[in-house]
Amino acid sequence: TRQVEKIWIARPAHPFAGIFIHRGRVFVPVFNKGLHRLAGNEMVKASPQGWPKLAYINTAFSLSPSQTLLGTTNSQLYSFESQHLQALPLEAEAYLQENILTGGRDLPGPYFALATLTGGCLLLDKKNLAVAHTLSYQTGLPDDEVKALGPDQYGGLWLATEYGISRADLSLPIENFGDFPGLEGRITAVAWHQNTLYVGTTLGLFQLRPVKDPRQLITLVRQREEKLTEVKTTIDRTLLITKYEEISRTERLYRTIFGNPDQQKKAERLRKKEERRQERQDKRKSNLADTAKGLEDDPLTTTERSSSLTRERTEGPTQTETYYEYDGQKMSVRYALQSIPFVFEQVAAVKGKCNQILARGARLGVATNLGYFEIQDGQAAWLLRNQEVLDIWHNAQNQAYLATQAGLFFEADAGSGNFEKAEALRARLHSLAGQGKALWLGGEQEIYEIDLDAQGRPRQMRRYLLPDLAQKKIELAFFEQKPWVFAGRQVYGFDARADRWQLSRLPRWQNLAQVLIASDGKTWLQQSGQWRCLSAKAGESSRYLNLFEDLQGIYTDPNQHTWLITHQNLYRLRPLPAPIQARVFLFCYGPSRTGGENPCNRKTWSWTIRIMPFG
Template sequence: MRYFFLTFLLAGFFNLFGQTGNYFLSHFSPSEKKYDNVCFAMVQTEQGIMYFATRSGVLEFDGRNWNLIPGKGAIYSLQIDAAGDMYWAGADGYGKLEADDKGFLQLKTWSRPEVKDVYQCLVVKDKVYFLTDVALYMHKEETKPIRLPATTLSGSFTGMTELFGSIYLNTGQGILKADGDHLVATTLGFSNEDEILFSSAYQNMYIVGLANNKLYLCGEDLRPREMVLEDQPYITASVVVSGSWVNRDLLVLGTLRGGLIFIHAASGKTQEIINYSTGLPDNEVYALMNDKSQSIWLAHEYGFTRVSPYLPFRSFSHYDGLQGNLLCALSLGDQVYVGTSLGLYALQKEEVFEEVIHYDYVLKPAKKEVKKEAAPPLASPPAEETKPPVAEAQSKKKGFLWFLKRKRVESKPTTEGKADVAVTPVEPEATSPANTNPAAKPSYQRIKKVEKVLRSAHYVYKKVAGIDAKITSLEQVGDHLVAAGLGGAYEVTGLQAWPLVEEPVRSVFNAADEKMLFISTYKDEIRTMVLGEEGWQTSSILNPLDEPVIHIFKGAEHEFWLCGLDQVHRVEIENQQIKTIQSIPVNNPNFDGTAGIFRKNEVVAINSQGFFKYDRSRQTFVPIDTLAKPLRYFASDNDIWFRDAHRWNLFGQHPGQSNLDLLNLFSDLRFIASDQTSDNLWLITGNNELYKFFGEKFTPYEPGYPLLLKSVRNDNRKVSRAGLMELDQEKSSVSFEIVQPDYLGSESVEYRYQLFGLEKGWSEWSSSYNIVDFPYLPAGEYTLMAQAKDIFGKVQDLPPVKFEVLPPYWKRPWFYAMEFALFASLVLLSFRLSTRYRFISRILSLLTIILLIQFIQTAIGETFETRTSPVKDFFVQVLVAFLILPVEGYLRKLMLRSLGAQTALHRFVSPKPPVAVEEKQEEN
């Protein structure tokens, strides 16, 4: 509800300009060849992630990266419930997408092995429905499915749709309602020949599309009302295959051969047609979806396109007739002029019709039966057409998925018209009484009809006569236009141009108050022309300035500034006469073009070195240190548009422009100019697109999706994102991939990060920091913090990611405990051996002292490790060695003294026998 008012205003505003300019399109396509662009369905999660059902599996897209969730066969349908759970239906059955033990989605199968070719699924409240041509399966969590089979009376199921919580099925007996485990007749009022292609809900109203290309509005009374469409012939010829609400006032139709058709819901008038002539790569729409930003996604042969009806951009580069590289643009009243590398073009209204061929089937009048004797025919007569009028519409009903939605029967192709459409004959039912008598079988004749249908492009570009060279500058002079380029300067009225200067011109500037025109030529001359009763007359020529003048702007009263490469020339004019010329140097070592404006009684110049303010007392340009150096810049009227390392900025008369952030969609703009009649802008992008930007009017609704941790890789292997991660120090190379889903300016989203436990501050903002790499991390506990900033400046925080890098096993507590136990065992052993094996005991004692000292040194060194520099760590270890040196000497003396005391005590208690006794014992 909170966006209704904005939507209404946007619709009303753009309808005023709906005849000129096309909706903003964004194109997406997987770069890897292993991904399949044939898409059957699309869904979007609450986190903003897009999922596409393709022949290779489920394709995941976050605005930057593509990821394939493989399946055993093609996936035909995807649905998502209120809890965010996704369900799939495909060639190998149906099931649910569930996360594995590492947090990555996988396709889990629910169906039995014999269930195949499930071509549709729907989520209605707490139930999920899956449809094949022979059965409908209804699932609840942790319960057995209910199977509703097709019968001989109903015929095959060819599709299902939902209306106010009920499921309706297309069958051979018409549209039936699924009520529990059986089918019942409906009260929708459609005939048995009608078939529902799609339904789309918006609050308490549904839009229902039938196979005969008719649209109906259905309320809670379940009484559909047919919509009267302004361009019904074009819609019928284009063959409707899908549709959806955009918002309360706008709905969209996807067609088989006419692209997208946007229709005003209340009046039925066509608002916009998006097809090949307006920037769509292909006119055949596979599937479409309305996302959370009131934009339409459609799938086609070359990938995916996102159409943004309410984004305040209108494209002017896809009308017929425009040729060459686009260089400049300007509005003169209701007329749009575009200068290109091949000349000057004007946008003209022109009604263009095309002939659309289609066929109707008319019931033949009954013939009286005349009895004749049978005779062998000389030649086989042509077979009569027996196809009813609805059959052709049925054959087109579901686009390229029709082969899954009814039993295979032989089809008859037709080659007339713009597209080949399969025609499936409808066999009469064997049980029908009318079919028991061959004489009662109705026959139809095929009638060819040709209709003229108004094409989507109501406007075309026409070349202005008299200009056959590049046009680089346009200037409004009163009610006329002055165009300048390599052929000279021309005065333009309508589609005709008259030369003012017939030599190459860099730029022109209209001094309206002085009724003068400044023309900068390639000879580094400034020609001035005065407007008199007989038109423009040459007044004078400034002395050669020995440098090209690219930009001219007006300063204070009677003051004009001519921007050269390393000088800016101040010119004073009174009574249409040049009084003084003053040249002021400006810092420009790279010889980039200098531009400038007059703002708040100050003259400001700009080039690649930054901004400069003119100091009148010192008569010099002083740098403005508070503004960053620009990477790109454009000056128009009293505004300077410039881009720094992060975003576009405005310095001029309108610093509070509300939608300025939307310019960050384009990092490669090569032309910006204010519209002469409004506060809007003309933009030309690096890929030769021309847009009109309604910067002061409305702010589009673009929700900021949360920042997500997409994957974690340790030693090039994916690891679990759940719980506390533990990494081995020997393999501590870790990479975090984070993403904020964005489909408007994904490449312009910037990221920064901070790792607590290693770094003290945040990193710089960068669009490349969506992947954070740490080639090596010392042992310890860490916490990763990250932020993302979109083109609107909105910052999203990533929930803290905690992980631990485990030291090698010889540095872990359990290993220290084992070492201590070993040392204690050695000490005890040395004491026990000291009575008989003094030499071995001393060796064990010394070894124990060495190991114990090494143990103490290692423990202290790990405790006081700096983790900042190997040199610092080395000096810390040396210091620790000197500190424990006295401890080593004390332990050595203590243990040796203990061993000596034990030896003396042993001798005192057990003295040696006399020598004579020992000798006697040896003799014996």
């Protein structure tokens, strides 16, 4: 067994303020005396210029063989190289000051992690020290007080809080956008237009905006099973005014009579947490006063030997406790700005439940249950009123066509905003798809084909009845220059020679479970538990889609980001790196086993290998 070889005992007024290893040497900061280094049985002074004498070291790890990162209890970060100490300028310095740095770890790859007392965990870029990610209660952690953290060999970061252990997978190219405040209702559509994200919900249209002023924040802290609709910051406290999600009448009646047990438990948990926080704050103030009173001149010579195990001495090492300063008022604003960089703002001029969003050049078309709207240069116009618009399509000239409950509406001239009704078609329409001068429309048990003239106006219509599709939603899409009908798990193809639609039994449609037709023109299929896109260009992203069990919509923006709509959230899948392809050649030459000529001599084989990088 290993035995203790040496013990160094700190002076009562000068406790040890941490320990770290740099380039194989052990360094010990001494409170109010600077940095010392262990040299054999001695502790020699090694304080570089600018060493913080009144701070404890709570973070130390190597960023490179010659550089060690140090963090202190006053939430400062330093770079230590040999005898040189340099304060690191951070964009998150104010955030660390107000949320209290408590620890940190180096991570494989481009980031290192810093844990805080009240602000979660920050991931900083090693090159420019910019904040890459913020992991907090607002972004999914059970609590903002991170007690411990550490990486694993698979690229994940484990974080321990009072309420459990969480793992963040830093290699996944997936970001959550649904938790940003301001978004109301269930998400139904999404579109990227003029560098702005637009999200349609059952309660209207919203756009994502960066937070420039704390007063922009309508919601500051995410509460479990609640939606916060107003936050008002005062000098002494933050007042949260909440609005509960819709619940059934029966459940509301039970809660009225017996109370809400979940809210009662939550209130009790928050009360106890506030009591613990107040106790910690009082204790820190007491420790600070005791430490200041005990600061007296007690020189520690550089050659003095410390006590060993055999030395007759009754006093033990001085027990000290790290203290922190905490300012709750400042924390609320900094925490909000760091954890919530964006906020959703409702486009007030767009009314009703959003069914579809489609970018049309400089214009953005929005279909709702109250009509059709267009947004151009930030201004919204209500172009078609009192009609439930279910789908939008536009031709090569950006002339819009609308599928409504009352039939087909079309734009008289491209860009005019004036819509006319196709009088020959009065059926309820669910979807439409077009190519060139042919426009296909899906109704109830019926499919319509309309020929368009040179001005884009309906000219001739043909009707096809599909009685087998009763009570099924008909969706139309083009694939390989042909129209296809998707109705539940059935797929119909059009036979131009027979001039009729018939059930397709091609192997490509087997085991079909779900179909999602995106506004960007892509069609996604879920078959045998796997997602794939009929467009080969998007096939590489499909493996990440299998992580979601309740996909409701998929959209790829012009920047090749894939947006995923689930039942309760919105995610963004970053573009994946291009696959690595290499050509391998094998040339054979040598004698055969029998001594004769090898029949494979002077022959060459070649093949192509393809590697998909992750993350």
